[in-house]
Amino acid sequence: MLRLTVLLLLVGYCMAGEGRQYCCSAEDRNIVQKQWDVLWRDTESSKLKIGFGRLLLTKLAKEIPEVVPLFKNVDIEHPTGGAFSAHCLRILNAIDQAINLLDDPEALDAALDHLADQHKVRDGVKKAHFKKMGEILNGALPRVLDDYNAMSWKACFKGILTKIAGKLQG
């Protein structure tokens, strides 16, 4: 009973902690960084990253078809082409940057603020798209990472995605 109370209090605290906290503890950050690192060990990781990014974005486009025109300038119609491949790598690198800054909250804030600005100027990008992306990531990551701690990733990614979507109207 006591445990449950502590847990509930903790959940309450996490939900109350608006901003950068989001329950992404030091240990959560360690776990996320360590598990993510696996994707980058190989020299050919770029191909894996492009493939993974392509999977994320095409899945998003399938679930929410209204996003397709938003990726028109990076040629989403040809997902294996150069333009879209480069874009997939850009997105994965932004995720990578955020993860690698998890233990430097101020610099992370500045980096995410910049990403928020970059998304704000794209008309039609909505908060709901980021919510969906969070779900897609949570479904996809355990499929590429043998070691995946869903609790830690969720705790840390909620903050990251919320901040990037923070300047959107809808």
Next chain:
Amino acid sequence: GRGQACSSASLSHTSVELAASFNEVVALRLKFVLKMKILVLLLAVVAVAMANECDLLTRLKVKAQWRRAYSSGHNREDFAQAVWRAIFAQAPDARALFKRVHGDDTTSPEFEAHALRVLAGLDITISLLDQPEALKEELEHLEKQHEGRHIPDNYFDVFKTALLHVLPAQLGRCWDREAWDECFDVIADGVKGHH
């Protein structure tokens, strides 16, 4: 036994053997000359290959070395810091271009984030060095992000000097200056949009 048979056979065939061994020597010498010629030819081919600017093998080498140097977490932040300090040490006036991201203080969170963004962009181009179509697209993207910022060409040289200075500190002996020298130009030219 066998030793005896051997020696008696060699005794009776001495002259024949001598002639044979002479022929062998000649053949060996010919072989040696031929081998030298092949070696010289090979060296010439290697020299030509080495003179190639940032060819495929060089690109693969740069990719592998970058993977080690880029590292992660705090080490990556330190790497980025070192590169940018080396840049501003060479070209103090360049700080003016980075006012928006607090270039006056490289340890500010804003600049820290910027320094890492730049390395992330460099990371994309390096990892695409062997995928020409996507590399072209990424370089065009970066060119657009840099155009209108009035970046003098020599700042790209400053960046290169800084990077080539910090990389060996990350990598130790296992790094190839020539390879980086050649392949960095491919990337810088792409971002500049000209040679």
